[in-house]
Amino acid sequence: MRILTGLAFLLAATAADAQTYTTIVNREAKTVTTTGPNATAVTSQVARTSSSATYTTTITRNGGSGYQSMGASGYHPMGH
Numbered sequence: 001m002r003i004l005t006g007l008a009f010l011l012a013a014t015a016a017d018a019q020t021y022t023t024i025v026n027r028e029a030k031t032v033t034t035t036g037p038n039a040t041a042v043t044s045q046v047a048r049t050s051s052s053a054t055y056t057t058t059i060t061r062n063g064g065s066g067y068q069s070m071g072a073s074g075y076h077p078m079g080h
Helices: 002-013
Strands: 022-026 031-035 039-048 053-061
Antiparallel strands (some): 039 053
């Protein structure tokens, strides 16, 4: 959970301009939710063993402004 808390703090602290971000840590649900003016990021623990843990992060854009889907052709790195 310390890694998740640190990640959420880093996301909030590295904002380029003075915008409000809210981070909520839910220890029981094993989630960290960071909400900002343009998007919400939710990181959840999906598996755990005695030596490792697996997390997934879902980012949802608020209002969809500025979002462009990749379309049918998918992702292509620049120059390829």
